[in-house]
Amino acid sequence: MIRAYRFHITVLAVLLIASLGFLFFGKNGFKAHKIKLCENQSVAWDIPGKIKGVAMAAPPEPIGSWACDPIKDLGADWLCVMPYGFVREEGSKVIYNHPFQWWGEQRMGIIASIQIAKEQGMRVCMKPHLWTQGVYTGSYSPPNGDSWEEFHGSYTKFIIDYAKVADSLGVELLCIGTELSTAVKEEPEFWASLICHVREVYKGKLSYAANWDNYQNVKFWSELDVIGVNAYFPLDSSINPSTQSVKASWERWSSKLSDFSNEEGKQILFTELGYRSMEKGLARPWDAAHHGEFDEKLQAIAYTGFFEGIWNEPWLAGAIIWKWHSDHRKAGGPGNTRYTPQNKLAQEIITQHFTDK
Numbered sequence: 001m002i003r004a005y006r007f008h009i010t011v012l013a014v015l016l017i018a019s020l021g022f023l024f025f026g027k028n029g030f031k032a033h034k035i036k037l038c039e040n041q042s043v044a045w046d047i048p049g050k051i052k053g054v055a056m057a058a059p060p061e062p063i064g065s066w067a068c069d070p071i072k073d074l075g076a077d078w079l080c081v082m083p084y085g086f087v088r089e090e091g092s093k094v095i096y097n098h099p100f101q102w103w104g105e106q107r108m109g110i111i112a113s114i115q116i117a118k119e120q121g122m123r124v125c126m127k128p129h130l131w132t133q134g135v136y137t138g139s140y141s142p143p144n145g146d147s148w149e150e151f152h153g154s155y156t157k158f159i160i161d162y163a164k165v166a167d168s169l170g171v172e173l174l175c176i177g178t179e180l181s182t183a184v185k186e187e188p189e190f191w192a193s194l195i196c197h198v199r200e201v202y203k204g205k206l207s208y209a210a211n212w213d214n215y216q217n218v219k220f221w222s223e224l225d226v227i228g229v230n231a232y233f234p235l236d237s238s239i240n241p242s243t244q245s246v247k248a249s250w251e252r253w254s255s256k257l258s259d260f261s262n263e264e265g266k267q268i269l270f271t272e273l274g275y276r277s278m279e280k281g282l283a284r285p286w287d288a289a290h291h292g293e294f295d296e297k298l299q300a301i302a303y304t305g306f307f308e309g310i311w312n313e314p315w316l317a318g319a320i321i322w323k324w325h326s327d328h329r330k331a332g333g334p335g336n337t338r339y340t341p342q343n344k345l346a347q348e349i350i351t352q353h354f355t356d357k
Contacts, residue, residue, distance in 0.1 A: 084130075087130065303346050
């Protein structure tokens with residue numbers, strides 16, 4: 001009788017502890033709102049001034065110092081390099097540094113690009129990207145109900161390898177991922193653990209590049225040094241938007257971003273900021289597949305509204321322009337409806353504000 005009584009008491013105690021653990025820490029064993037694991041925690045953001053950068057599309061072939069000259073003429077003092085990994089359709093293993101990739105996507109190209117930028121006196125952000133065949137990166141999860149184990153292991157290797165490269169070359173800012181919304185939501189403990197591993201091999205600043213529509217869902221901002229947002233916020237659906245309408249839209253978004261920055265106690269960096277030079281390009285700025293008529297004025301208005309509207313906000317750490325091509329002479333220009341501002345009216349707007357002291 002005494003043994004049975006003790007058994008029932010033990011079972012009740014275990015159930016009570018489990019219930020309380022779920023209530024306070026969630027199903028994954030971590031606090032529902034924020035995750036905190038590392039002893040090497042985030043530090044004060046002490047990067048002086050605004051980050052004024054460009055994200056350089058991976059060059060297919062080796063580049064030289066000449067590639068940085070137009071970037072510096074723009075007034076940018078940060079270069080964002082982007083190592084690429086990929087996951088095959090119906091796969092879960094991250095593959096990278098593969099011979100079929102372009103020079104600028106591979107390790108040798110990343111190293112050379114960083115060295116060139118450093119020689120030119122620029123600071124560097126490294127932002128690894130993942131291409132998932134057959135599905136948008138933000139929606140990716142292992143196929144056929146497979147576990148995340150293979151993805152976690154191979155993605156960790158991908159990030160740690162490049163974190164070591166970043167540390168050895170004095171890269172100032174490293175993003176641990178880009179727009180991996182589902183992976184971040186479903187596996188938050190993995191990301192907290194990954195941050196700890198990265199901090200063991202990399203001494204610079206850390207961020208994560210969240211998409212504009214789910215940065216609030218990231219639960220590990222407390223472990224990072226700056227909040228990264230790919231800022232494709234919808235601004236104006238009209239054919240002929242005005243600078244004032246764009247500024248008004250940014251004021252609404254700015255209020256939410258400011259509140260979030262204050263809540264997290266960190267500034268926000270626009271890890272990507274870009275607009276297509278195309279009619280109605282501000283209705284869905286994230287849409288790279290939409291077809292429309294060339295409109296470089298709209299792209300210029302978008303940047304004018306951004307700089308005049310929120311550039312000087314204290315919560316904003318800066319912006320990285322999406323995107324820039326290494327061969328400036330052949331990039332952008334009349335008829336090009338893509339994101340690059342090169343050889344378009346928008347380039348003049350960016351230069352004006354990046355060089356404004």
